[in-house]
Amino acid sequence: MTILSPTHDAAEAVEQHIVIRPFDGPLGAEVIGLDLSLPLSDADFARIHRAHLDHHVLVFREQRITPAQQVAFSKRFGPLQIHVLHQFGLAGYPEVLVVSNIIENGKPIGLGDAGHFWHSDLSYKEKPSLGSMLHAQELPSTGGDTLFANQHRAWETLPAHLKNAVEGRFAEHTYLAKYAELQKRSPWRPNLTPEQIAQVKPVVHPIVRTHPETGRQALFVSEHFTTRIVDMPEDESRALLDEIFAHSVRPEFVYRHVWRDHDMVFWDNRSVMHLAAGTPDDQRRKLYRTTIEGDAPF
Ligand code: SIN
Numbered sequence: 001m002t003i004l005s006p007t008h009d010a011a012e013a014v015e016q017h018i019v020i021r022p023f024d025g026p027l028g029a030e031v032i033g034l035d036l037s038l039p040l041s042d043a044d045f046a047r048i049h050r051a052h053l054d055h056h057v058l059v060f061r062e063q064r065i066t067p068a069q070q071v072a073f074s075k076r077f078g079p080l081q082i083h084v085l086h087q088f089g090l091a092g093y094p095e096v097l098v099v100s101n102i103i104e105n106g107k108p109i110g111l112g113d114a115g116h117f118w119h120s121d122l123s124y125k126e127k128p129s130l131g132s133m134l135h136a137q138e139l140p141s142t143g144g145d146t147l148f149a150n151q152h153r154a155w156e157t158l159p160a161h162l163k164n165a166v167e168g169r170f171a172e173h174t175y176l177a178k179y180a181e182l183q184k185r186s187p188w189r190p191n192l193t194p195e196q197i198a199q200v201k202p203v204v205h206p207i208v209r210t211h212p213e214t215g216r217q218a219l220f221v222s223e224h225f226t227t228r229i230v231d232m233p234e235d236e237s238r239a240l241l242d243e244i245f246a247h248s249v250r251p252e253f254v255y256r257h258v259w260r261d262h263d264m265v266f267w268d269n270r271s272v273m274h275l276a277a278g279t280p281d282d283q284r285r286k287l288y289r290t291t292i293e294g295d296a297p298f
Contacts, residue, residue, distance in 0.1 A: 013040055013041035014039075015041045015043055016033055016034050016041075017033045018031060018032065018033045018034050018044060018047055019033055020032075020055070023055075023255060025255050026252060027148060027271075027272060028055055028148065029051055029054075029058055029059070030058075030061065031051065031058050031060050034060060035063075036060060036065050036073055036264060037064060037066075037069055045076055052266060052268055053211075056150060056267060056272050057257070059257065059265050060264040061260060062262045063263070065135065065264070067096050070264070070288060074290040077130060077292045078293050078294070080291065080292060081095070081125070081292070083111075083291070084200050085111055085196075088109075088110050090288060096288045096289065096290055097288070097289040097290075098111065098287075098288060098289075099111055099112075099115075099276075100112060100138075100284075100285060100287070101279055101283075101285050102138075109286070110188075112186060113185075113186045113189070113276075115146065115274060116178075117178055117222070118223045118224060118274070119223070120222055120225075120270075121274075123205065123222060123226075124175040124200055126296055127293050127295060128269060128297065129291040129294055130268070130269065130292045130294030131266060131267055131268050131269055131270075131291075132266070133264060133290045134264070134265050135262075135287060135289075136259050136263045136264075136287050137286040137287055138284055138285065138286040139259050139260075139261060140283030140285050143283060144283070145258050145277040146256075146259070146274055146276055146277065147274060147275045147277060148255045148257065148274045149248060149253045149254045150253045151219045151272055151273060152216050152218045153253045154247060154250070155208055155218050162240070162243060162244060166229070166240065166244065168206075169206075169229055169232070170205065170229070170230040171206075171221050171227075171229050171230060172204050172226065172230060173203055173205060173221075173222075173226050174200065174202040175200035176197075176200065177227050178224055178225075179192070204230055205296075205297045206220065206297055207229065209298065212270070212294070219244065220297055221241060221245070223245045248273065256277070269291075269294065
């Protein structure tokens with residue numbers, strides 16, 4: 001008779017045969033051969049971690065995972081963040097933000113206009129997101145793509161006069177920057193309570209940040225959340241930010257993700273910005289998002 005040792009567990013992680021296939025473009029790779037519904041070994045975790053740093057956006061196809069499995073995988077990278085619009089948290093999973101344009105019984109089931117402007121997730125927090133995972137639940141037959149722009153390349157190719165103008169400077173980020181504008185055009189922006197407003201006080205971050213794990217520099221300002229450059233006259237700051245925003249999303253820095261059923265996409269908010277391209281009004285789209293807390297930018 002075989003007596004199993006107490007450490008022998010059917011859920012014990014076994015190594016999977018992972019292949020990382022980089023995209024032919026400015027960023028991104030597909031992770032082939034990994035089933036995220038299985039326990040992840042430390043060696044496989046290390047490969048995914050490395051690939052995430054190297055390619056900035058990872059695409060895992062055909063992931064039949066539950067919200068609990070998405071949360072567990074996300075937590076391997078750090079503590080999770082709860083979105084200020086907690087009313088769009090998935091029931092029973094406050095760390096999962098429902099990103100969806102679906103209206104049920106006259107009420108939105110999720111945040112339908114998340115990503116309407118280019119941004120890096122939660123840059124309006126003292127500790128913005130390290131990375132985010134988006135898992136497709138229901139996809140439109142047309143539209144609904146997500147675009148990612150490589151902010152290392154954006155910084156490296158920024159014209160010298162712009163580099164000189166922003167190097168060493170700081171900019172303000174606030175969640176409220178575009179809130180009123182979004183509220184006017186969509187049903188997904190409820191009035192914020194005083195408690196919610198208190199959670200999103202403006203913060204200041206360096207315009208050029210150093211990636212804490214790779215040491216690479218990247219632009220860290222966005223159309224959605226950055227309002228002004230600190231210690232600069234308003235008109236000068238506005239003009240400079242507009243030039244930088246235009247440069248930071250030039251087509252040669254952008255990967256466009258066309259979603260397939262059960263895709264899971266994991267991006268590095270310290271290296272990329274992203275944008276939801278939009279979904280036609282007559283199409284349904286639903287994804288689950290988790291965000292992992294990162295470091296204070298430096
Ligand atoms: C987001 O900004 O996290 C949402 C992106 C998307 O819906 O494509």
